[in-house]
Amino acid sequence: MGAPVTAGGKTRRGKGLSESQLGRVLVTPAVIVMCAVVFFPILATVWLSLHKYNLKYPYLGQPFVGLDNYVKILSDGRFLNSLKVTTLFTVSSVSVELVLGMAIALLLNRPFKGRGLVRTAVLVPWALTTVVMARMWAWIFNSEYGVFNAILYGLGFIDQYIPWVADTQFALWAAMGADIWKTTPFMALLLSAGLQTIPRELYEASMVDGASGWKQFWSITIPILKPTILVALLFRTLDAARVFDLLFVLTGGGPGFATESLSIYTYRSLFVNLDFGYGSALAVATFLYVMLISFIYIKVLGARTER
Amino acid sequence: MGTTYSGRDGSRHIRKEGITGFLIYLGVGLFVIFCLAPFLWIVSTSLKAPGQLHTKPPQIISWPPFWRNYVDVFRGRPFAQNIWNSVVVAGWATFLSLVVGSFAAYALARLKFKGRDLILSMVLAVSMFPGIAIVSPLYLSFSRLGLVNTKLALIFPYITFSMPLTIWTLTAFFRELPMELEEAAKVDGCTPVQAFTKVIIPLTAPGVFTCAILVFIFAWNEFLFARTFMNNASSYTVPVAMQLFEGVGDYTIPWGQIAAASVVVTLPLIILVLAFQKRIVAGLTAGAVKG
Structure with missing residues (x-):
């Protein structure tokens, strides 16, 4: 990942700290914060996951049970369901966002007037609080008075209003729609910034050779843009795989378990069932799932995240 | 094309x-x-x-x-308090994240030191980290320390989870400054510390400001930790209050009021976006695209 290790800083004699010492001093606060809030706690989560520990039954104590919780996970249908929901949500949302985002980025790279307005428009879905957005979509998808139903009905696509977020069949798709709305503009923004770095001469040269626009797209745009695409995809995929706010507020993981993602199942296990042992094992499973995705992107696809 | x-x-x-x-x-x-x-x-x-x-x-x-x-939104619920909580939490988190992050970013962008790669890997790991994986031990620790329902319980995690954003954005900005600046400062007899505080910091004010906007928006919007560590109505931040927003003494969902509340809490974000759209776009794309 990182740049090759360069030998430690020059140790210059003189007043004050040397370059190398100053470097280490300056990063210390950041390291402390990250260790205190992320790296030690994840070890604590692993430790908790090896215990039976339910806050509802404090008198049972906190006996060590080894890998029992993990054995239980493997045969837990609800866990497998949440794995399926998370994967389906992630793969579907992110692929639509990529294709749509790319199309919009290509469009935005054409000359037109009113860039300020477009920039503002792009940033509205990005900046909007996910919880607020989720409640907003709940109203838009409302089964009785929702404007989404009214539009589809008006255009003749549906014969009767559909309870989008309360129907097992549609709830996850409704959530994906909301996610796509929120993140596609952002994806377009990143890709469009990448497009601007491609030298115009490349296209002009290939046009002289008679290459069509479609061919140019595959032979020039995509190869040059690949690093940007991979990084954008990596972070979008991770966000989608960690999805919590949107589903928690829009559908509450329901109806039934139809939209219960890994994060939501873990949250419920921890803070509804108060099962801190099993919940922590689910948390570790979620962690491993997310790390597996990063591994695939970085090692297999070669996403370069070093800045 | x-x-x-x-x-x-x-x-x-x-x-x-x-x-x-x-x-x-x-x-x-x-x-x-x-x-x-x-x-x-x-x-x-x-x-x-x-x-x-x-x-x-x-x-x-x-x-x-x-x-x-728009009036009823503030009646019978501590909604104004919730907005204030968010302002305070996001404000402190932004300030502290920038202090801690700018030190680290300066070191990463301009100094040679051992352990640079390790720090970069740590930052990357935090950026990919699922928050849900650490809420259980954090909740237990915060309970023990009496931090549940206090703003510190949110400020700490927000500083940490904004570290990648702060460090990457600022590193990109710091790198853009010509190296000769510090050389010149050294020639003039500045120590590395003075080169940082007297030359670099003033020049990077625009970058720091952009970064501040991004961190503020992140902290304003965060939900998982806020939902977990805040459990009485007057400690909620905006996202929690919005999730739990319901009618006062009435069981129907007050969609009109929810919409009004949404507009009220989105307004600060829209103002930031309108005023600083160019900077925000520059900040967001700085890390992702290497020109």
């Missing part, structure tokens, strides 16, 4: 340009509507009385506007 038609026939050239131009504006227009329509619908909903909400098909704009939603 080439936008000009390279045919020799001038009139066809112009006509094709005209059609392409029209299609571009059509596409861009549709995209702007796609981005803004749902929010505009909420603005319209926020001005509807209960009776105006429950019509089939819905009215696009109801007249007269029902401004009372």
Whole structure:
């Protein structure tokens, strides 16, 4: 990942700290914060996951049970369901966002007037609080008075209003729609910034050779843009795989378990069932799932995240 | 992509340009509507009385506007307090994240030192980290320390989870400054510390400001930790209050008030976006694209 290790800083004699010492001093606060809030706690989560520990039954104590919780996970249908929901949500949302985002980025790279307005428009879905957005979509998808139903009905696509977020069949798709709305503009923004770095001469040269626009797209745009695409995809995929706010507020993981993602199942296990042992094992499973995705992107696809 | 038609026939050239131009504006227009329509619908909903909400098909704009939603939002619930909580938490988190992050970013961008790669890996790991994986031990620790329902319980995690954003954005900005700056400072007899505080910091004010906006928006929007560590109504931050927003003494969902509350809490974000759109875009794309 990182740049090759360069030998430690020059140790210059003189007043004050040397370059190398100053470097280490300056990063210390950041390291402390990250260790205190992320790296030690994840070890604590692993430790908790090896215990039976339910806050509802404090008198049972906190006996060590080894890998029992993990054995239980493997045969837990609800866990497998949440794995399926998370994967389906992630793969579907992110692929639509990529294709749509790319199309919009290509469009935005054409000359037109009113860039300020477009920039503002792009940033509205990005900046909007996910919880607020989720409640907003709940109203838009409302089964009785929702404007989404009214539009589809008006255009003749549906014969009767559909309870989008309360129907097992549609709830996850409704959530994906909301996610796509929120993140596609952002994806377009990143890709469009990448497009601007491609030298115009490349296209002009290939046009002289008679290459069509479609061919140019595959032979020039995509190869040059690949690093940007991979990084954008990596972070979008991770966000989608960690999805919590949107589903928690829009559908509450329901109806039934139809939209219960890994994060939501873990949250419920921890803070509804108060099962801190099993919940922590689910948390570790979620962690491993997310790390597996990063591994695939970085090692297999070669996403370069070093800045 | 080439936008000009390279045919020799001038009139066809112009006509094709005209059609392409029209299609571009059509596409861009549709995209702007796609981005803004749902929010505009909420603005319209926020001005509807209960009776105006429950019509089939819905009215696009109801007249007269029902401004009372904006008053009722603050009645019978500590909503103003919740907004203030968010301002305080996001404000402190932003300030501290920038202090801690700018030190680290400066070191990463301009200094040679051992352990640089390790730090970069740690930052990357934090950026990929699922928050849910650490809420259980954090919750137990915060309970033990009596931090549940205090702003510190949110400020610490927000500083940490904004570290990647702060460090990457600022590192990109610090790198853009010419190296000669510190050299010149050294020639003038500055120590590395003085080079940082007297030369670099003032020059990077715009970058730091951009980063501050991004961190503030992140902290303003965060939900998982806020939902977990805040459990009484007067400690909620905005996202938690919005999730739990319900009617006062009434079991129907007050959609008009929810919409009004949404507009109220989104307004600060919209103002930031309108005022600083160019900076925000520059900050967001700085890390992702290496020119």
